[in-house]
Amino acid sequence: MRRFMAFMLIVFLLTSLIGEVSAVDDPQPLFRMEMTITVAPVKVENASTWMGTFKIYVVLKDPGYRAYFDYLAANNSTKAREEFKSFVKQLVYDNMRDNIEKRFEAVNMTSTIYLPSGGPVKVLDNWSAVVTFALANFLVSDGKVLRCPLSGSLDFVYKGHVFDYSWDKLTLILPKDYQIKNLAPVPDDLSDNVAVWKDGSFLPIIELYTPVYSYVLFLNSTRKEISLLYDPEEGYVQFNATFTGANATPSIINQLLASFRATMDVMSIDTRQENGSLVVIGVARPEVAYHETSSEKVWKAMVKLPGAFDSISVVGGTYVLAPDHTLIITVTEKKSNYRLYAYGIAVVLVIAAVILVKKKGAGKEPEIPEGSAGASPPETGEQELPEEPEGR
Structure with a gap:
């Protein structure tokens, strides 16, 4: 026990010395981190706002602290998990919360952080955890463009020294039906309004066009x-x-x-x-x-x-x-009956012309051929004998 505690004391002293030598512009030395931010319009108490939901997956990578928590777990696993939870909250969540508050103060804005019922940290296996919280006013609108007021580099305070709040991967999930105006720096990957950056220590510039614009x-x-x-x-x-x-x-x-x-x-x-x-x-x-x-x-x-x-x-x-x-x-x-009407008029005119011609023909005397006036009836094969004169 005494040997272990002496070992841990040496580890912490060395870690502290290293921190003092390389504290500025160096990545935080404790965790591997992957951050996912999901952005969506929501209503909170009948008020519309843009919510950014953060999920920060962390795995403890510092060998000294891993040995320390392994030793605690060997004696009291519940106490070790509770202490690890507090450790993650202080370094991962509290540092991010402080960054957010400073950014909103710088632009003279206010925001609200919403935590799960069990708190922001959930401990997983192998000295890993997920930090979850939601942030209102993640995007603000000027009528044409929605912008994130948090853009910029992130700080990570550890043992009184300031490091870069470094992560291995940042995934930003934006609403699919919103048009992107600007993402900076340029993502390593962008597809269907899902942007991915690798190895950084910042929150990117995020600008979306409003639906109307x-x-x-x-x-x-x-x-x-x-x-x-x-x-x-x-x-x-x-x-x-x-x-x-x-x-x-x-x-x-x-x-x-x-x-x-x-x-x-x-x-x-x-x-x-x-x-x-x-x-x-x-x-x-x-x-x-x-x-x-x-x-x-x-x-x-x-x-x-x-x-x-x-x-x-x-x-x-x-x-x-x-x-x-x-x-x-x-x-x-x-009109479909217009032609029939025209045809009917034409037929009536033709009939009227025929009748008129017939009437004119009926008003004339029939003509007698020449040489036929006073002519005797034609002879037949029998004739009457002439009468004898009287007095014979």
Whole structure:
């Protein structure tokens, strides 16, 4: 026992001396650390905020302290785990909390740290632990961009000396439907809004576009085309809108669909990706005015578009663009009985002409051929004898 305690005293003295010699700009010497920060918008007590949830996985790597906690565990494992928990809280959690508080004070902001019910540290096997806490106001907005006020290098105070709060890996998980404006330094890996850095001692610069501004950027950087078809029999308008030139995140797609629903009486609507473009397909119920002439039926269908389009086409009709992005579609149809009416008039005229000709022919005397006047009836094979004169 005395030999072990003497050994531990020597270890701690050497560790302290090493710390004094190399305290500035050196990595913290005690733990291997991997940090994961998950960022998401949440509501806390009916107030909206951006929460950053920290999970810091640590493994004790200092051989002197490992020997010390192994010795404690051999005699009282519960006490050893409790002391290790306190050790991790003081060095890992308290140092991170102090960094966070100083950063918020520097920008004249306040924030709140939320801890699990069992405290920030959970002890695992092999002198490892996970430190968990959540931080409100992790991102703040200026209307266009969401920024993290914590960006910069991290400090780690150990035995009165300041080291770099060094970690082996930092993983930042951002909402998939938010567009990244800037991450600095450049991540070693970035995919689906998950960024990974290796071997550092900082919190990165994090900037995201707000959903509204992302939507504006999307509309300003795309070519917008729409084709419409009004069906008078069914009474609805089919539309097909194409947006080409920029990537559409889920948030942008949701806002785009909401804009169609807000301006048009949409019966059904959907989207698809096609050849690098976003296509919106839908059916809407228009306001319709109808009139007819002796030869035509005319429908005017009015729909309000969700914004300006670079190209508009109407199938089976014509259109005019009224103020406030209102489209008036005109569909004209020839009456199907108009030809029969024309044919009927033609037949009546023909019949009338025939009757008129016949009437003119009935008013004339029949003509007698020349040489036939006073002619005797034709002779036959028998003739009467002439009568004898009287007085014979």
